[in-house]
Amino acid sequence: MDLFESALRWLFDSENYQSGSRSPLPIQDRLVEHLTYTGIAVLLAALIALPLGFYIGHTGRGRQLVISFTGAMRALPTLGLLFFLLMVLDDHVSFDRAPLIGSVIALVILAIPSMLAGCYAGLEAVDRTTIDAARANGMTEWQVLRLVEIPLALPLIVGGIRSAVLQVIATATIASYVGLGGLGRIITSGIGLYDYDRILGGALLVTALALSVDALFALLQRATATRGLAEHRPARRRTTKSADTAARA
Template structure:
């Protein structure tokens, strides 16, 4: 308990948030770096995974391959992949740019499987009768994709983004092993200095950041849920209950 209180005192000490503090501080600089690495990786992964997931979900082609691919990608050790990419890019790039490129690629690879699974599963969750009705009304395949499938499958798509962002936020802490910043730099500096306030304080910062971002995505996922679909499961019960509560007519009597 004393260790937790000591870490919280360090965390809420205004001196640790002031610019010009000693390495690995100030905290806000490390926090902004952490968010920047996460945002870059998530945007690049989304540009790759979402169009591919929409194509697979709309056409049904390559579904089995993607299931196996996403499972294999999730099994990759991110730290080992990061060191491998650092060695590869260290031979072809300068020492200053190789860590950033290698870490970004590692985080993008980590984020793609969840986004890809969310994209194609979101489109596959749409009722086929709804798609057939849209096609019968003369809508083109592009209109069906953008105006029917994506809006109805948006909660699962956002869920895939949510899982990917949380995975990247948690894993960006290893960027410090590549000489980069982020909240992981606080943790690694604490390990090197044998300073448990730094170690636990950095871990609490990563946890708080992940929980805050997860809460925002949870609100977005709830906001994108189609009201008609969420109420469809209860509608038949309400109608049957209303029918049973009606007084008997003369014909039934």
């Protein structure tokens, strides 16, 4: 308990937020770096995973192959992958760029499976009769995907992105092991100095950031739920209950 209180005091110490503080401070600079790495990785992963997920969910093709492939990607140790990428990139890019490129690639690979699974699972969960009705009304396959399947699947799609973002936020701390910034730099510097207040303070910062982003995505996931369907289900139950009451009478 004393360690936790001491870490909180370190966390709320104004000196740790002042510009010109010694490395790895100030905290707000490391926070911006952490969010930058996360944003770049999630954006690149979305450009890969979402179109592929839309294709698989709409056509049903390649589902088993992608499930096996993404399962294998989940098993990859991100830190080990990062050091492997550094060895590969060392001969092809400049020494200064290799850590950033390797870190982003490792985080993208980490984010793709959750995002891809949420995308095609969301499309597969859409009621087939709704899709058949859209086709019967003369919609093209692109219109069915864009106007019917994606809007109805949005909660699960956002859920997949939410899971991917949280994984990237938690794992982006590894960037500090290759000389980059982010909140992980606070933790690694604390380990090197045996400064337990700094170690726990950095961990609390990562946790607080993850919880804050998770809360935002939870609100977004709730907002993307199709209101008509949500309102329709209780109405059907009320109708059924009224009919049963009338039958018993």
